[in-house]
Amino acid sequence: MGWFFNRKKSSQVAKDRLKLVLIYDRAGTTSNNDMINMIKKDIMGVISKYVEIDESEFEIDFKNVQNEEEEGVSSQIAMNIPIKKIKQMVKNAGK
């Protein structure tokens, strides 16, 4: 009987499914591919200030993650950034 009480409204299911499928659809179109590349470039720029990274192995993608609280699925940007070397931060003790 559990299904009877816990049943989500079908319109809510539709909304959740749409949100998810559109993330993929939008990411697949050229203008959004550009967006991913722009995010990639920006993040590489920031991280490179502190650590030396392997740019050829840099991965960025949209991913779906199952929520713990049965709230359905949510989307994340997943990145894999291999570090070559941590840069030696020179503390400017003076100023």
Next chain:
Amino acid sequence: MENVIVITSGKGGVGKTTSTANLGTGLAMQGKKVVLVDTDIGLRNLDVVLGLENRIVYDLVDVVEGTCKLKQALIKDKRYEGLYLLPAAQTRNKMAVAPEQMKELISELEQEFDYVLIDCPAGIERGFKNAVAGAKSAIVVTVPEVSSVRDADRIIGLLSANGIDDVRLLINRLRPDLVRKGDMLAIDDTLEILGVDLIGVIPEDEMIFRSSNLGEPAVTDYSSLAGEAYRNVTKRIMGEDVPMLDLEQKTGFFGRIKRLFSK
């Protein structure tokens, strides 16, 4: 909205042609000079929805190929002053016309008419490209259903890629009873997902079947709820600030009784 508007959706069967016919007739009822352009070459239907199928001599392809003058292909609707149809060819295909030629044709029409409404075919190929070539604004038609909303999103992206950013959403065939039960996407949910502004909501209405049977757009029928919704959208196109229909109330018990007596 701008004076050249493409009515599009991506998915077929959601009401592009019906909406084009109704909004065009609605604009003519408001005293505007309007031309409706059917770009669905090979699968034309705007002519039958308007009840003008028996009057076609020349079509859009004839104009583009120079077989006739633009004025010769325009069909004047005798019932509504100021309403004209430029029919699509039925025996050719979408490749018979190029986007550049459409652009030229539309700009010619624009000089003669207050409004140019372009009925776009389903799909995202040549037919779509032709339909949007000369457009400045777009009305994206969707029904509150997953596949249609998904396609609408794709279309909104493609419109933007074609330089059309004045995009408004028309939600068609809404059933307030199903929304109430939680079995149909609500207006706000659809808007949230697509992230565009609403131009109107057309409720599911049996009168639409009657009106397409007769070839008389529902917008002229004062006992039809969809007709009333289309009249409101027409005014919004013209820049008037018309409040959204309270479908909850209109489709409730008392709303139905009232409608019964207005017939």
